[in-house]
Amino acid sequence: MQYFEIVGGSRLKGSIDISGAKNAALPIMAASILVEGETVLRNVPDLADVRQMQVLLGKLGVKSERDESGAMHLRVEDEMNCHAEYEIVSKMRASVCVMGPLFAKRRRAQVSMPGGCAIGDRPINMHVRGLEALGADSDLVNGDVLLKAKKIKGADIFLGGPFGSSVTATANVVMGATLAEGRTVIESAACEPEIVDLANFLNACGARIVGQGTPQITIDGVESLKGTEHSVIPDRIEAGTFMIAAAITNGDLELAGARIEHMRAIVDRLRHIGVIVERSEKGVTVASSRRLEAVEITTQPYPGFPTDLQAQAMALLCLADGNSVITEKIFPDRFLHVAELNRMGAQLRKEGPTVIVQGVKRLIGAPVMASDLRASAALVLAGLIAKGTTRINRIYHIDRGYEKIEEKLSGAGANIKRLSE
Numbered sequence: 092m093q094y095f096e097i098v099g100g101s102r103l104k105g106s107i108d109i110s111g112a113k114n115a116a117l118p119i120m121a122a123s124i125l126v127e128g129e130t131v132l133r134n135v136p137d138l139a140d141v142r143q144m145q146v147l148l149g150k151l152g153v154k155s156e157r158d159e160s161g162a163m164h165l166r167v168e169d170e171m172n173c174h175a176e177y178e179i180v181s182k183m184r185a186s187v188c189v190m191g192p193l194f195a196k197r198r199r200a201q202v203s204m205p206g207g208c209a210i211g212d213r214p215i216n217m218h219v220r221g222l223e224a225l226g227a228d229s230d231l232v233n234g235d236v237l238l239k240a241k242k243i244k245g246a247d248i249f250l251g252g253p254f255g256s257s258v259t260a261t262a263n264v265v266m267g268a269t270l271a272e273g274r275t276v277i278e279s280a281a282c283e284p285e286i287v288d289l290a291n292f293l294n295a296c297g298a299r300i301v302g303q304g305t306p307q308i309t310i311d312g313v314e315s316l317k318g319t320e321h322s323v324i325p326d327r328i329e330a331g332t333f334m335i336a337a338a339i340t341n342g343d344l345e346l347a348g349a350r351i352e353h354m355r356a357i358v359d360r361l362r363h364i365g366v367i368v369e370r371s372e373k374g375v376t377v378a379s380s381r382r383l384e385a386v387e388i389t390t391q392p393y394p395g396f397p398t399d400l401q402a403q404a405m406a407l408l409c410l411a412d413g414n415s416v417i418t419e420k421i422f423p424d425r426f427l428h429v430a431e432l433n434r435m436g437a438q439l440r441k442e443g444p445t446v447i448v449q450g451v452k453r454l455i456g457a458p459v460m461a462s463d464l465r466a467s468a469a470l471v472l473a474g475l476i477a478k479g480t481t482r483i484n485r486i487y488h489i490d491r492g493y494e495k496i497e498e499k500l501s502g503a504g505a506n507i508k509r510l511s512e
């Protein structure tokens with residue numbers, strides 16, 4: 092089993108290249124199911140989740156491979172299998188993104204219900220409801236959702252849920268409607284940049300989608316989609332994580348490729364606590380040279396503060412002056428990092444979906460356990476500034492979503508090593 096050993100205390104300095112966005116790449120890869128001919132994707136990050144999506148697509152008859160430049164080529168070779176099995180879906184929840192394209196193109200999708208995960212209960216009722224509105228008959232078979240239709244017809248669909256819009260449900264319904272007869276209007280659609288990237292990719296393939304990036308998306312169905320080349324947007328969550336790495340180490344980093352316009356909420360909170368964030372020619376620069384101030388953070392759907400940066404922000408606020416308050420409004424149970432940060436000397440008190448962070452003078456290195464992707468990133472950030480050595484176990488969680496994180500951080504001066512037991 093691999094683990095990270097981090098000796099805290101180095102100031103990060105220099106430049107880090109931001110990879111392509113995992114949460115844009117995964118649905119766009121799934122969208123290749125809809126396409127006739129070859130899809131070529133550039134800037135697809137080299138991650139465990141991406142390789143897992145390639146395995147799933149392979150089972151569904153989509154051949155995918157990378158060329159020497161790293162570009163990924165995908166092509167549908169066989170349309171017989173429409174079943175995303177439990178074995179794969181239970182390992183990676185984003186597998187559910189094949190539901191919309193399978194249904195649209197093959198008129199049949201059988202996708203295992205993903206069940207809960209470390210960040211909480213994760214239902215897919217909104218995905219199913221949206222595709223039912225397009226004409227799907229749905230059934231539950233051995234823990235799988237089975238969707239079938241003879242004809243797919245455009246519809247008006249409301250996709251709001253108890254915690255706001257749903258990102259992958261919006262992706263599934265957009266993909267499901269691209270080949271429908273007539274017009275589909277989605278209200279309360281997710282506005283995330285990853286949805287915009289997916290819609291832009293589909294439009295380049297010949298789809299007719301407008302309104303992406305707003306809560307109302309309109310899709311006029313077309314007969315077929317043709318292959319195209321597309322470059323995936325930079326990962327705003329990876330960029331946000333490195334912004335916090337600069338802030339927590341009193342460092343000075345340039346994040347090459349990062350798009351500040353995708354990160355308004357995190358930039359606002361960082362500036363509020365005293366971090367200097369600027370747009371630069373290559374991307375974004377982040378610098379900090381003093382003790383930071385406490386702040387309130389509430390996670391919300393885009394353009395609000397992303398839940399995928401909540402754990403990392405908590406690690407930073409552990410060292411701010413005074414009491415900060417973090418409220419999680421997307422996944423109210425996404426707090427497995429709290430107990431681990433407390434093992435490193437943090438003063439965190441959880442009350443329902445809120446954590447009160449009492450700032451401390453220092454964190455202290457300890458052996459800690461990664462529990463999910465973003466919680467693991469928070470522990471890496473804490474380790475960068477903790478006194479002494481931090482050992483992070485179960486780092487396979489981090490490899491799901493951060494490309495070469497230890498190389499990127501050590502290139503900027505961090506003392507972090509990947510070791511094996």
Ligand code: EPU
Binds near residue numbers: 216254255398399422
């Ligand atoms: N929800 C429902 N019913 C549904 C779907 C969602 O009630 O049918 C609820 C969820 O339980 C949650 C809220 O709606 O409370 C929002 O969840 P959403 O569906 O937007 O999440 P997701 O699409 O499953 C994506 C990202 C997550 C990210 C969330 C929120 C991908 C592949 N995953 O998940 O990314 O946290 O949006 O922004 O895009 C990560 O990268 O670490 C990660 C977990």
